[in-house]
Amino acid sequence: MENQTEPQVIPDAPARRQPLIDQMHQLAENGNHCGGCSGVCCTFLANSMLITPVEALDLKTWLQSQDRWNDDLIIRLKDCIKKFRLDQDLGDGRRSFRRTYTCPFYRNGPQGCSISRHHKPYGCLAFNARSPGLTEGGDCASDQESLKTLESEAEASHNQFLKLKHQWLFEKAPIPVALLSIIEG
Numbered sequence: 202m203e204n205q206t207e208p209q210v211i212p213d214a215p216a217r218r219q220p221l222i223d224q225m226h227q228l229a230e231n232g233n234h235c236g237g238c239s240g241v242c243c244t245f246l247a248n249s250m251l252i253t254p255v256e257a258l259d260l261k262t263w264l265q266s267q268d269r270w271n272d273d274l275i276i277r278l279k280d281c282i283k284k285f286r287l288d289q290d291l292g293d294g295r296r297s298f299r300r301t302y303t304c305p306f307y308r309n310g311p312q313g314c315s316i317s318r319h320h321k322p323y324g325c326l327a328f329n330a331r332s333p334g335l336t337e338g339g340d341c342a343s344d345q346e347s348l349k350t351l352e353s354e355a356e357a358s359h360n361q362f363l364k365l366k367h368q369w370l371f372e373k374a375p376i377p378v379a380l381l382s383i384i385e386g
């Protein structure tokens with residue numbers, strides 16, 4: 202672990218997500234896609250996404266590459282944390298009560314996520330429509346099998362490295378909390 206550096210984590214972000222993207226394409230081929238949905242799963246009505254330090258760093262690095270990691274974004278992240286009280290009762294990210302929140306990267310309306318699918322949280326990619334023609338969710342599920350295939354010792358080690366470096370007290374955190382927790386990274 203001593204020899205690990207953060208840049209090692211980043212370049213394979215798209216490759217790590219590819220199995221989830223392939224699965225999403227397969228669902229879409231059967232008509233089960235999110236194209237006509239308002240994106241309720243990204244709002245406080247249904248979103249309680251938690252991410253790991255590696256996922257946070259993937260996202261932050263992509264935002265930087267798009268010139269979107271700036272003061273405005275920091276304010277938006279802080280506002281989201283305050284509004285939805287995301288900094289309270291985090292626990293270890295597995296057992297604690299999960300708060301719902303409207304993701305700061307959600308733009309109202311269909312296909313409202315403003316993050317590249319190659320860098321967004323795993324859980325976002327794994328959560329998809331299970332019926333055709335959904336407009337307000339209602340028959341959606343997380344593909345736990347595909348998520349499990351992403352688990353690796355290397356990534357667990359990267360997460361541990363980042364947890365120590367950024368003094369995380371939890372395994373996973375809501376997206377804005379996770380991003381601000383690696384702000385110095």
Ligand code: SF4
Pocket residue numbers: 242243248250304305306307308313314315316321322325
């Ligand atoms: S990152 Fe995108 S898909 Fe995930 S919760 Fe935010 S807006 Fe939704």
Ligand code: SF4
Pocket residue numbers: 234235238239240241242243328329330335336337338339340341342
């Ligand atoms: S269909 Fe389900 S998974 Fe797709 S955007 Fe709507 S609520 Fe989210």
